[in-house]
Amino acid sequence: MGEGTTEWTRRAALGLLPALGLAGCASRRGSDAPLSLWAMSWEGDYSPHLMPAFTAATGIDVDVQSLPTTASHEKLLTAFAGGALPDVLMLFNGWVQEFATIGAIATVPSPALVADMFPGVLASTQVGGRDYAVPWSVAPQVQFYRRDILAAAGYDTPPEDWDGWRRMARAIKRRRPDDYVFLMLLNWPTALITMLSQAGSTMLRDRDTRGNFQTPEARAAFAYYASLYADGYAPMALSTEIQDPVAAFATGYCAIWPSGPTTLKDFARRADIIPRDRWATARLAGPHGIGPVSGLSSSLCVSTQTKRPREAWALVRHLTSAPSELDYQRLIGNLPARMGAWRSPQLADPVLRPFAAQMWQPASAPRVIEWERIQAEIQLAAERVVRGVQTLDAALAALDARVDRLLAKRRALVEAGTIL
Template sequence: MRIRRWRLATAVAVLVALPLAGCGRADDAGGDSGGAGQAVGAGPAKGEIAVWAMGTEGEKLPALAADFMKENPEAKVNVTAVPWDAAHQKIANAVAARQTPDVSLVGTTWMGEFAKTGALDRTPDGLIDKASFYPGAWDTTEVKGASYGIPWYVETRLIYYRTDLAAKAGITSPPKNWDELKAMATAMKEKTGAKSGFYLQPGKTGSWQSVLPFAWQAGAELTKGDAFNLNSPEMTEALSYYQSFFKEGLSVTDMDPGATEQEFIAGRMGAFISGPWHIGLLKEKGGPAFADKFAVAHMPTGKKAATSFVGGGDLAVFKDGKNRDAAWKFVAWLAKPETQAKWYGLSTDLPAMKQAWDDPKLRADPMLKTFGAQLDDAKSPPAIPNWEQIAAAVDDQVEQLCKSDRSAADAAAAMQQKATSIGTGA
């Protein structure tokens, strides 16, 4: 997702989830559990297929859908572009009124919420090979053992760093573990004059996406069974490490998140964490001469792993849609490797299907190859209905952690208490 979309999506994350479960269908309120959905009929797609897509996807999808309609001349795909900041409520209202489209792009962290309503159709048996997708991406579609869609596109997070400043600081290779990351940040700060050796989000909205990779790297599990596990020793260790960058003056708390590019280009920031959208932004704003001054690196290895965050968008089919078979045929077509590779050319959205990464455009770009490699070890938060509220609680504690003397243990305990009081919503 591009940065403008990420800001809108994270703003939506603070919305309190609507009480949709009460609007569920009488036969399946609370969602299905386990298994696969009814098979799709043979033959080409026919009839009208109503599709909602957000942001740039909504603008670009009609061009791709035209190819589908050439292959399926009796089908007509009607795409409605929906702004990301209105998408959650629009889908929620449509579910409640049982006036949904056939297909919609759904934010990965919304899947648990909408699956609980019983509004999403389970992925048909035999339609999609889950092994073809990156595991972390496929996991975003699964709720209680059942899949409710396919991953359409993905993004993950890497470390962006100034190669020229790293050389000046005596860093000859990207950091491979927590100790090396701290050493790079310290050298960047002390030897290059960077205000932030390594910028981390100081508890602003969406900071949970930066914190969770360190938690997973330390071996933390966010849930155990049906209970939260946010106050584990591993989570506390990750929070303490995250906080240390602020305690040691290696990251700042007073920077406008919108200033990331200018601070990095100006050399006031040595490194930061972000997704693939920043490649284009930095090249555009930095100009041709800046393209050789930065690189990306894998997330560092903690005690257990070198895991990153996986986000993106899933495609879901609604039970109240009017053309189920054609909807799933369109979704399956969008999941083909050749379609996903062509979609990257139109949108720069990274493919969720591994085989699509064999496309020459993706193979030839060393930065994109690094993102592709990171996707082999990337996770998503648990697919639970109340995740957006839990995320807001994590953000609140991270802000206190970064801007005060609050201990990591106290922050973890507060996260656990708040999450437990909210509940999973399952």
């Protein structure tokens, strides 16, 4: 961390303490137990790097626990039931409504904490018009593309619409019949979820209590997605079969890879096999042009079980400040949710421009507790179609039925007027 960044963060943290009633906490250095923070994925692994400046400014130590992503949802719910949540917790934005509904997280106490956020990102953390989380780490998808492979097929950049994408794929496949064009592995749901959003599909109906996958919009997205495999433009493979997607991209096994900003770090670490001049980024194609795109974004919340809410919110303010977000971008690649951070020269690299543009147009996922499980069902339905196990009509009807069963409890609560 640079000296200027550290000092800016130090002043920001110190300036927040009086506003939160924390004056004098620095003089109590070491007298309190550390604050606890639970976070997942790269955020959890690298959070300790952001703590020295906070501790130096406030005298408050922080104990960071990095949770495995696949087990974190259950662990957080179990901790809430047992009264053992940490002071501060990271939530993926799709989880915020669930944890707000069960009373696990507190409302944000000051508008200043969520000022200067990208509007669409902030909206995904609000419940009933109230802020329950402070956006932290954003990962929209773009398409990484091989400049050399596209140039050989007559394209400077990928087309912005689905028909153009297909024409480009046809041109690439003619020159490289033994390779593929798109890397969209069958257990990665984000590409299909993005296609559904861009096609205008409203994936749930009746106040988000039933599946809505037999509409023309959903059918068009599923059909287009499946056709890329049927025409040989994408491999019918799982991530267990292609365990090194960076190498697949580097060798020309595929020319287009829809992915998030952490891939930038993967490419930087492996520049020996994928030199910087061979690839670039662009916004993802949509049915009639670029549009909303799915991505995995996370926010920070304060537990309703914390005994130290003022200190906890001070920690949230430090971690979501522009300097801390820029430090994170250097460390893990995920992007700042605070608009002011984007004025930094650090984010002036042209490969980040598609990400910056996409931050203004995130896809809006259904705000239901069951969304994680619904996404898995969507991808399983798509895989059945791709592999020829079910027809499109049968798969979409079965998907609606499975989603209806997943939403049975929500439907009963809505019908009873328990939730709006």
